[in-house]
Amino acid sequence: MSAYRPASPESVFTYGAPQLKFGAGAADEIGYDLSRTGATRALVVTDPGIAATGTPQRVADQMSRFGIEAVVFDGVHVEPTDESLRHAVEWARANGPWDAIVAVGGGSSIDTAKAVDLLITNPGDLMEYVNKPVGGGRAPEHPLHPLVAVPTTTGTGSESTTICVMDVLSLKVKTGISHVRLRPTLAVIDPALTLSQPPGVTAASGMDILCHALESYTARPYTTFERKRPEERVPYCGANPIADMWSEKALTLLAESFRRAVRDGSDEDAREKMAMAATFAGMGFGNAGVHIPHANAYPIAGRVKDFHPKDYPADEPMVPHGMSVALTAPEAFRFTFDASPERHRRAARLLDPGADEPGDPAEFLPGVLTALMRDIGIPGGIGAVGYDEGDIPDLVDGTMKQQRLLATAPKDVTEDDVAGIFRRSLSLW
Numbered sequence: 029m030s031a032y033r034p035a036s037p038e039s040v041f042t043y044g045a046p047q048l049k050f051g052a053g054a055a056d057e058i059g060y061d062l063s064r065t066g067a068t069r070a071l072v073v074t075d076p077g078i079a080a081t082g083t084p085q086r087v088a089d090q091m092s093r094f095g096i097e098a099v100v101f102d103g104v105h106v107e108p109t110d111e112s113l114r115h116a117v118e119w120a121r122a123n124g125p126w127d128a129i130v131a132v133g134g135g136s137s138i139d140t141a142k143a144v145d146l147l148i149t150n151p152g153d154l155m156e157y158v159n160k161p162v163g164g165g166r167a168p169e170h171p172l173h174p175l176v177a178v179p180t181t182t183g184t185g186s187e188s189t190t191i192c193v194m195d196v197l198s199l200k201v202k203t204g205i206s207h208v209r210l211r212p213t214l215a216v217i218d219p220a221l222t223l224s225q226p227p228g229v230t231a232a233s234g235m236d237i238l239c240h241a242l243e244s245y246t247a248r249p250y251t252t253f254e255r256k257r258p259e260e261r262v263p264y265c266g267a268n269p270i271a272d273m274w275s276e277k278a279l280t281l282l283a284e285s286f287r288r289a290v291r292d293g294s295d296e297d298a299r300e301k302m303a304m305a306a307t308f309a310g311m312g313f314g315n316a317g318v319h320i321p322h323a324n325a326y327p328i329a330g331r332v333k334d335f336h337p338k339d340y341p342a343d344e345p346m347v348p349h350g351m352s353v354a355l356t357a358p359e360a361f362r363f364t365f366d367a368s369p370e371r372h373r374r375a376a377r378l379l380d381p382g383a384d385e386p387g388d389p390a391e392f393l394p395g396v397l398t399a400l401m402r403d404i405g406i407p408g409g410i411g412a413v414g415y416d417e418g419d420i421p422d423l424v425d426g427t428m429k430q431q432r433l434l435a436t437a438p439k440d441v442t443e444d445d446v447a448g449i450f451r452r453s454l455s456l457w
């Protein structure tokens with residue numbers, strides 16, 4: 029169990045989730061759903077790649093039958109930056125007023141829609157709301173407009189979380205805004221929209237699902253924190269029985285569908301299970317939190333040199349979020365094993381029910397993870413996306429800035445620990 033011994037242990041955990049509609053055809057009902065809120069002018073937020081599939085325009089057209097004028101903005105940057113978010117906000121402020129926002133896309137589109145919604149309903153600049161110490165940590169005073177989130181990837185779970193992630197270009201750091209008011213009003217998960225995801229996106233975003241489930245399941249238990257006062261409560265409370273349930277189920281769904289969805293994108297059953305896994309993992313980590321692999325992912329993505337992943341826009345180098353999270357996950361879980369051996373073993377068993385448990389139980393989860401990563405075409409370590417030994421101090425520095433995430437790790441994490449995880453992740457196989 030955890031090494032933490034609080035003087036006055038926490039006895040309360042919380043659970044939050046948006047309203048949710050799930051299933052093939054669910055996206056055809058958004059006009060009706062929004063009309064119930066009294067909306068008359070909706071902004072549909074998406075990126076150019078998803079716009080090219082025709083889905084965002086279809087969603088917009090269907091709203092007009094309910095007296096809602098819908099306008100598509102397709103200027104989302106894949107993996108948003110502070111600059112791209114500001115651009116979207118300026119566009120929305122100049123072309124408003126709006127009384128509803130509909131995000132159609134992956135985490136990039138949904139997070140951009142959250143920032144737009146925040147800043148057309150509340151005054152000030154983006155950085156005032158960004159988490160401290162990078163930003164001002166300001167809380168929105170006014171309620172946001174209804175936000176309907178329609179994921180087209182199977183990954184982030186952003187449709188159920190309170191977070192907006194961005195790359196702050198001048199600081200080469202990924203951070204975010206986190207507040208309950210950012211949680212979408214309604215999540216519409218329609219697996220039919222995910223069929224066009226290319227295999228590279230399915231693999232990377234699927235690793236994001238998997239790490240959300242694994243990290244929240246192995247997170248520091250909520251009872252090991254010091255007791256909070258009501259006004260101090262945050263959406264992330266550490267591993268807890270409700271989040272555990274979602275994470276376990278997400279792992280089982282991934283076991284049944286992940287390899288299949290990457291191999292054959294038209295496999296509707298696999299796509300539906302992946303969509304369910306993404307949603308379930310989102311409900312888990314959105315309340316428990318994530319830890320070391322996500323903390324490491326931020327500098328891995330933020331300091332990218334010249335890596336161009338298959339199936340992503342080719343104009344800029346990038347390490348996609350799910351890939352950046354996956355690359356140090358096997359080593360991170362080798363490191364956290366002794367904080368909760370049973371949880372690590374159970375997670376490996378759920379993810380690969382047929383696997384033989386190795387003699388050293390600490391190797392079980394890393395082994396199952398690397399076998400999966402190899403099968404679905406994830407690069408074999410941070411070396412394969414362009415980093416070498418000499419980059420490790422900078423990467424460690426970036427990770428240590430993610431104290432909000434490291435606080436959820438099931439044991440204390442020192443700079444040396446993180447350096448060791450990065451070093452052993454240079455080449456995973």
Ligand SMILES: NC(=O)c1ccc[n+]([C@@H]2O[C@H](COP(=O)([O-])OP(=O)(O)OC[C@H]3O[C@@H](n4cnc5c(N)ncnc54)[C@H](O)[C@@H]3O)[C@@H](O)[C@H]2O)c1
Pocket residue numbers: 075076077078081106107108133134135136137139180181182183184185186189190191192193194221222223224225226229232233236339340341349350
């Ligand atoms: N807010 C949260 O809770 C949260 C959690 C995890 C990650 N994130 C963030 O989400 C972003 C990553 O999101 P993502 O992995 O969902 O991918 P994404 O939104 O970045 O999209 C990836 C690529 O796939 C394309 N694409 C998406 N759906 C498609 C479809 N159905 N058909 C064809 N192409 C499609 C897009 O055009 C894009 O090129 C990162 O910025 C990450 O930091 C947010």
Ligand SMILES: [Zn+2]
Pocket residue numbers: 184236240322349353
């Ligand atoms: Zn993630």
